[in-house]
Amino acid sequence: MSGAKICDYEGSQYRREFWEGQGREYEDLAERIAMRALLPPAGDTLVEIGAGYGRLAGLYAGYRRVVLLDYARSQLEEAQRYLPNPDRFTFVVADVYRLPFVDNLFDTLTMVRVMHHLADVPRALTELQRVIRPGGVVVLEHASKRHLKAVARWLLRRQPWNPFDPQPVEFAELNFDFHPRWVRQQLTGAGFQLEATRTVSHFRVSWLKRLVPPRWLAALDGLAQPTGRWWQLSPSVFVRARAQKPPAGLADGFFCCPLCRSSALSPLDARLVCDGCGRQWRTDGGIYDFKTPLSSP
């Protein structure tokens, strides 16, 4: 639908196979510390792009309306089962390259562990910039190619790619590592002003994780994270940036058709019908599904 290839999590057991009981409590806790430090604690509208099963949704309690968006409907269905208060959220299936929202809508936008699946980062950032309001905040996480283990592996000739080369490396299909400077350049190029950087998961080393309880290791990570302001040598980097764009009035409407951009969408049974192009979008099961239209004009 977007042109760029998409890493499809439809039907995947991401929660069970990657997080639960998989020895990543330290990473989860460290990421929450970074998010709490970077995220404006309260606001009106927030969207999380690539929210998966809603692992981080508990951090958004201070927002009036919270949208959890993912390309995989099954992830959002999992979120509906997993979250203690699913009614509080608006669930949206869509592609980051074609967001179904009107311009200048969100106060805050988050995207964690998603950028490493994006083949066209500049295009995704342009779309994020479109839906955030002037002065709105984005909190983004990206996998870094310039971390200490990668540097050591490269020096020992156990890794073919150079961690200092600014270009992204696709180490497996639709899995990218990025140079922190390259990401900063893309953000600036898309009209964001960088405000803060935190390096995360400094201690992602298996023997250390076996030795030190996750809470202690995460607390240590929290102490190390602010050094991201000066240098970035960890496998994960979180940034907060602010949208620089001309002042605009309040957003007009909420959803728009991702294909023709019309915001005139009329409810009909369990569908939204686009007055602009005639396409119909599913809204059953408590999920707005803007991935594939039910009908073409």
Ligand SMILES: C[S@@+](CC[C@H](N)C(=O)[O-])C[C@H]1O[C@@H](n2cnc3c(N)ncnc32)[C@H](O)[C@@H]1O
């Ligand atoms: C590694 S998971 C991260 C989930 C969640 N952010 C977290 O940290 O637990 C990546 C998520 O990004 C979603 N995703 C990948 N490409 C996407 C795209 N083009 N548009 C929207 N979501 C996408 C996947 O469906 C998946 O749920």
Ligand SMILES: [Zn+2]
């Ligand atoms: Zn349309």
